[in-house]
Amino acid sequence: MGMAIPIKQAAMVGNYIFQQKLKGNKRYPLVLMLEPLFQCNLACAGCGKIDYEKDILQRRMPVDAALKAVDDCGAPVISIAGGEPLIHKELPQIVGGIVERRKYVYLCTNAILLQKRMDDYEPSPYLTFSIHLDGKRERHDESVCQEGVFDKAVAAIEQAHQRGFRVTANCTLFNGEDPHEVADFFDEAMQLGLEGVTVSPGYSYQHAPRQDVFLERRNSKELFREVFRIGRERGSKWEFNQSSLFLDFLAGNQTYTCTPWSNPTYNIFGWQKPCYLLVDEGYAETYQELMETTNWDDYGTGKNPKCDNCMAHCGYEGTAVDDTFARPWKALQVAVRGPRLDGPMAPEVPITYTRRPPPQVNIPADNIPRRPS
Numbered sequence: 001m002g003m004a005i006p007i008k009q010a011a012m013v014g015n016y017i018f019q020q021k022l023k024g025n026k027r028y029p030l031v032l033m034l035e036p037l038f039q040c041n042l043a044c045a046g047c048g049k050i051d052y053e054k055d056i057l058q059r060r061m062p063v064d065a066a067l068k069a070v071d072d073c074g075a076p077v078i079s080i081a082g083g084e085p086l087i088h089k090e091l092p093q094i095v096g097g098i099v100e101r102r103k104y105v106y107l108c109t110n111a112i113l114l115q116k117r118m119d120d121y122e123p124s125p126y127l128t129f130s131i132h133l134d135g136k137r138e139r140h141d142e143s144v145c146q147e148g149v150f151d152k153a154v155a156a157i158e159q160a161h162q163r164g165f166r167v168t169a170n171c172t173l174f175n176g177e178d179p180h181e182v183a184d185f186f187d188e189a190m191q192l193g194l195e196g197v198t199v200s201p202g203y204s205y206q207h208a209p210r211q212d213v214f215l216e217r218r219n220s221k222e223l224f225r226e227v228f229r230i231g232r233e234r235g236s237k238w239e240f241n242q243s244s245l246f247l248d249f250l251a252g253n254q255t256y257t258c259t260p261w262s263n264p265t266y267n268i269f270g271w272q273k274p275c276y277l278l279v280d281e282g283y284a285e286t287y288q289e290l291m292e293t294t295n296w297d298d299y300g301t302g303k304n305p306k307c308d309n310c311m312a313h314c315g316y317e318g319t320a321v322d323d324t325f326a327r328p329w330k331a332l333q334v335a336v337r338g339p340r341l342d343g344p345m346a347p348e349v350p351i352t353y354t355r356r357p358p359p360q361v362n363i364p365a366d367n368i369p370r371r372p373s
Helices: 007-022 063-073 091-100 114-120 137-144 149-162 179-191 217-234 244-250 287-293 313-326 328-337
Strands: 031-035 077-080 104-109 127-132 166-173 197-201 265-267 270-272
Touching (some): 063 265, 077 091, 114 149, 127 149, 149 166, 166 179
Parallel strands (some): 031 077
């Protein structure tokens, strides 16, 4: 089990963190989640991003607004999500602008359109196609609620490799996963030649059409321990686009709190508070306003009931990276030996919240997201 992030990229991010700490910045972004649209060509059961009226789904983020968000935020890595980003006709200009800024961009896509749109992009060490794969063929197609999507994704991966693009997969694990099938998928992903896999437990979106597919924290940790155990017994060489301590956290060995500001989100409504998973907490007009007016202490496991079952990488990878920077020998030990897979799990973060009334949402009147009744 290894880390797939190239040395140059890891060094650049490490230098960025070092500079932030030298400046005394306690809150700084690592990855900007850029959502230039919510429209998608799939309707996955666990998605909370497509549950808007038609006029909202047809909105597109202008190129200048997207690049201004990149500049204002300053994060070294940009993850472009959605919706399905490749639907956005001006996405090549957005990606090109980010690459020109020498920032690393992960273009997250279900790959249905990738073969048709690949000519719009140039291979670059700063650009990675992050292909959505939630398991092997049957499991993935079930997850996205459409047959044949897995085969289209694999074909796109092969074509991208032939053209010299960096390619990774992003995988969300849901309730009811068979650990042997998950391990089989990781083996298959490596056989596809993927640079690595970004893996995360599913988070229970409030507006997702199905709520029974998401994992609770204890179930998540037990699943990851079993999957990692199977891989270790097989001698599998899995590469993950994540820190060793985040994987150790997934296996239940770290008591981490969420770091929501490490992965800020900018979408067609503005800067989303506090992260891209909580959709009803309000928006800020500027990045500075987001950082200064968000009540960060009100969010995270133990602090907010909406966050109780979350173990998503957008909140906890930043915590793990910060821990890695503070305790490099600890991270190295886990990287060499792998996560501990037996014995007691680390204690959970204590519950400190009390029930509060819903927060006031500061969305401009002409920009209010309306959902079907």
